[in-house]
Structure formats: structure tokens, C-alpha cells
Amino acid sequence: MPEKKTAAKAATARRQGKSASTQAGEYVHEEIKHIRAGKHGARSAKQAIAIGLSKARRDGVKATPSKTASKATKKKAAQDTKAAKNRSAGTATKKSATRKRASTKALKREGTAAASKRALSTQARKSAAKRTSASKSAAAKKAARTKGATVRKTAAKKAARTRAKKAS
Structure with a gap:
């Protein structure tokens, strides 16, 4: 239960x-x-x-x-x-x-x-x-649609931080 x-x-x-x-x-x-x-x-x-x-x-x-x-x-x-x-x-x-x-x-x-x-x-x-790349792409597109502006902004900032960390 x-x-x-x-x-x-x-x-x-x-x-x-x-x-x-x-x-x-x-x-x-x-x-x-x-x-x-x-x-x-x-x-x-x-x-x-x-x-x-x-x-x-x-x-x-x-x-x-x-x-x-x-x-x-x-x-x-x-x-x-x-x-x-x-x-x-x-x-x-x-x-x-x-x-x-x-x-x-x-x-x-x-x-x-x-x-x-x-x-x-x-x-x-x-x-x-x-998973196929098409399936992963579709999931990412749906996530972008359903997340909302605030969460999308937070995710973008996190992605930028990750990219910066990998570059250095």
C-alpha cells in the first residue's frame, strides 16, 4: 500500500x-x-x-x-x-x-x-x-512546451553553468 x-x-x-x-x-x-x-x-x-x-x-x-x-x-x-x-x-x-x-x-x-x-x-x-533520437527530441520539445517561463529560465541558466564548467 x-x-x-x-x-x-x-x-x-x-x-x-x-x-x-x-x-x-x-x-x-x-x-x-x-x-x-x-x-x-x-x-x-x-x-x-x-x-x-x-x-x-x-x-x-x-x-x-x-x-x-x-x-x-x-x-x-x-x-x-x-x-x-x-x-x-x-x-x-x-x-x-x-x-x-x-x-x-x-x-x-x-x-x-x-x-x-x-x-x-x-x-x-x-x-x-x-530510445530513438526522435523519441528523445519529442520529449524535449514537450518539456519545453509544458515547463513554463520560470522553470525554462532556470533550466537555461543551469545549462549555461554546465557548459561554462565543461569549457574550463
Whole structure:
């Protein structure tokens, strides 16, 4: 069950018209915090992200899996979306105590290295490398449109500082 604070942040992002992946990011961030705090572990950064996305979908975030996602991933996403609909309709099925205990115990056996800065940065680089330049360009154009003047100005200043630092 996600924290109320996380659900509230995701709801705010939804109201602001931000993308589903931005809304789901709140849940992923929460999962990373849980792993770092030692609440449970994860086998890899990818698994930590998958747990966060699953929680987001079950909370009603319309995060669709990518076109290139595996059959299993698409199936799990569909299950999570269905669970969200059932929950809102009041017909949600309760996870058995035995199953819940088993999955928690399995995660507790895993390490916390999956949430390290190094592991997350490696995962981000691998993920970015798979994207086409057209997709990255489209995302940048959308960001420029939706950011607003103040945030755009701050980003431009930061970019200028970075360029200056690399030049020297």
C-alpha cells in the first residue's frame, strides 16, 4: 500500500496535466526510499522500478507498458490496471496473508544495492540508450512546451553553468 503522501503527489501531478510516467515516478521514488531505508530489498534497479510502477497502476495511474515490453510485463500491467478498477468499484480481491508474507519475506532477503546511485544511473543509461533520437527530441520539445517561463529560465541558466564548467 503506497503512502498517502505519494498518492497525493501523484494526484497533484495528474491535476497539473503531467504525463502518467511522471505520476508513476512518485511511486518509484517511494520504492527507492523504502529499499534505501532497509524496509525491504530488490534484486536489481529494474525490479525496484517495476514494483513502483505496479503500485502506481494499482492506485489508478494510467501508465501503459512500452510497445517493446515483454508479454509477461504487459500481462502484469493489465492485471494491475484491472485491480485498480476493481478497487474503485469496491470488488477488490484481498491478497492472501500467506502470499503477502511470502512476497515480503522474499524481498527482505534481497540486498539494498539495487537502490544505490550507481545502480540507478546504470539503469537510466541503459534505458536511454534504447530510445530513438526522435523519441528523445519529442520529449524535449514537450518539456519545453509544458515547463513554463520560470522553470525554462532556470533550466537555461543551469545549462549555461554546465557548459561554462565543461569549457574550463
